[in-house]
Amino acid sequence: MFVIASDRRERSNLFFNRLLRRPAGLLAMTFFSLVFPAPTPAAEEKPALIVFIVIDGLPARQFTAALNFFGEGGFRRLIEDGAWIPAARYRYASTVTAPGHATLVTGQQPARHGVVGNEWYDSRAGRIVYSTEDGEYPILDELPKPRRSGASPRNLMRPAFGDWLKTNGYSRVFAASMKDRAAVIMAGQGGTAYFYSAVSGRFISSAYYMQDFPPWLKNYHASKIQDRWFGKYWNPEFGEKFWEHAAQPPREQHMDSRGLGKQFPHRVTGRLSAPGASYYAALARTPYADEYLADFVKRLVREEDLGQNPAGVPDVLAVSFSAHDYINHHYGPESLESLDHLLRLDRILADLLKFLEQEAGTGKVIAVLSADHGFAETPEYCTWTGRPAGRIDGVKLVKRLNRHLARKFGNGIYIAAWTYPELSLSDRAIERSGRGPRQIEMEAQRFIAQWDGIEKVYSQTAIEEAPDDSAFENAVRAGRYPGRSGNLFLVPRECWFMLNAPKQMAANHGTPHACDAEVPLIFWGQPFKPGRYDMTADPADAVPTLAAALGAKNEMESDGRALDALLN
Ligand SMILES: [Zn+2]
Secondary structure (H helix, E strand, O other): OOOOOOOHHHHHHHHHHHHHHOHHHHHHHHHOOEEOOOOOHHHHHOOOEEEEEEEOOOOHHHHHHOHHHOOOOOHHHHHHHOEEEEEEEOOOOOOOHHHHHHHHHHOOOHHHHOOOOOEEEEOOOOEEEEOOEOOOOOEOOOOOOOOOOOEOOOOOOOOOHHHHHHOOOOOOEEEEEOOHHHHHHHHOOOOEEEEEOOOOOOEEOEOOOOOOOOHHHHHHHHOOHHHOOOOOEEOOOOOHHHOOOOOOOOOOOOOOOOOOOOOOOEEOOOOOOOOOHHHHHHHOOOHHHHHHHHHHHHHHHHHOOOOOOOOOOOEEEEEEEOHHHHHHHHHOOOOHHHHHHHHHHHHHHHHHHHHHHHHHOOOOEEEEEEOOOOOOOOHHHHHHOOOOOEEEEHHHHHHHHHHHHHHHHOOOOOEEEEEOOEEEEOHHHHHHHOOOHHHHHHHHHHHHHOOOOEEEEEEHHHHHHOOOOOHHHHHHHHOOOOOOOOOEEEEEOOOEEEEOOOOOOOOOOOOOOHHHHEEEEEEEOOOEOOEEOOOOOOHHHHHHHHHHHOOOEEOOOOOOOOOHHHEO
16 A cells, blocks of 8 residues: 555654654754644635745856846746845855755754765764665665665754644645755655656655555656657757857866767767666756656646645645756856756746646745755866866875875875765774874865865864854854764865866866855745845745745744845
């Protein structure tokens, strides 16, 4: 027997069972409560659907620069009819996917929600842990071998917005994304997550959410919709007419992934003659992934009757569009590919908004749009525009650092893990050296600080013993969580790309610099006063602002604040 999400009572029991079973994450439920005002005759004006829209890896500067190119009904509609903050800034340093989604939906910094990275080194377990892995809840339907042991929000230590609404017991919460970590985190503890399988090309889930897929999902995939884009050529038909650079920016750094090629047209086959895993992986890296996700989301909304909750409470739908992040990694955020993709996404969004309004009722949809992080320019683009830039070979750095420490403190493997942008030292090597962790950390910090392209290195010891209260150090501190954060946090200079293998990708993110930390933040719907707000804001403000917009009493402990200026 499978549990379908529309069976409210069963879901609710399941939810509270989990509550009892997972005290670590869920005792947090007592930190807040949400009390709706008593229903009034004007209840029909209450929102029926609250939508989180996340564009993975969309920097504020790129969004603002593309304003004149957007069509009607999509991004333009959101900023013209909504409250738009052009550059909200994440206040923690590790600007990557999982922490960004967690901060957006919990209103907390990683120091509280615990999701410090996409993965982190667990010093007690002695291994790298993926943010949403959970062997207790296997991934359903990934054959022959699932990519991960399982998935659940076990590592998310604070409730999400949807959990908060669910304390009423009746709101339904769904999240969908091409990335498992994005969907799992946005669904919170009590919602249902669907995510893409690059193995089967289907939208799947884990045993945390269901024992088997609902019949509608089986029907959806029976049509083999995932094969629809096989062999298609991605051409720059949306972006090309706006491509007005006097000279073309460099392209030599473009990455060829899964047979997509470095230049237009990018053909989607995964180098296969018929659809298979490599094609499904390639598909996720094209605008067709967003088309596919939007189509799936429409089906989900219709089948689960989202936005038509018989209890008269709002449902929550969270959608994270992942392709933009992949495309920026492959070609850079200043590429024609990235612009073309954003304009295609604009059309997809226009269509989705219209659909959601039809389903939930005009004026009954509230939307929050943001990004989980921004993106740095490619070093080649920086050089082209006259700024110093370069690539840091992280593997080489770690090797040299280890050699240096071994020379100084005796043989051993001192680096336990390198989970960019953090380094974790090995307790065993430290112990064997007979020195304290402090001494080894400080030496490592000194060594890395002299590496070409490194702006700053923060060590755990220095943060604890001699806080300098700079913006960067505060950002590093806001991103630290006990047992999950490394000994050293690296910040490359602006325009300096850093990763394990520097030639693998065109561009990256993950620093506290403005390029990575600043993202658009938009609130759309009846409670919000339309306008452009050039104010200081943090994506952690989204949840408290939404709570204020709902007129709900907000007792949630939050690192963000309600942006009252935006409310009607
Ligand atoms: Zn990324």
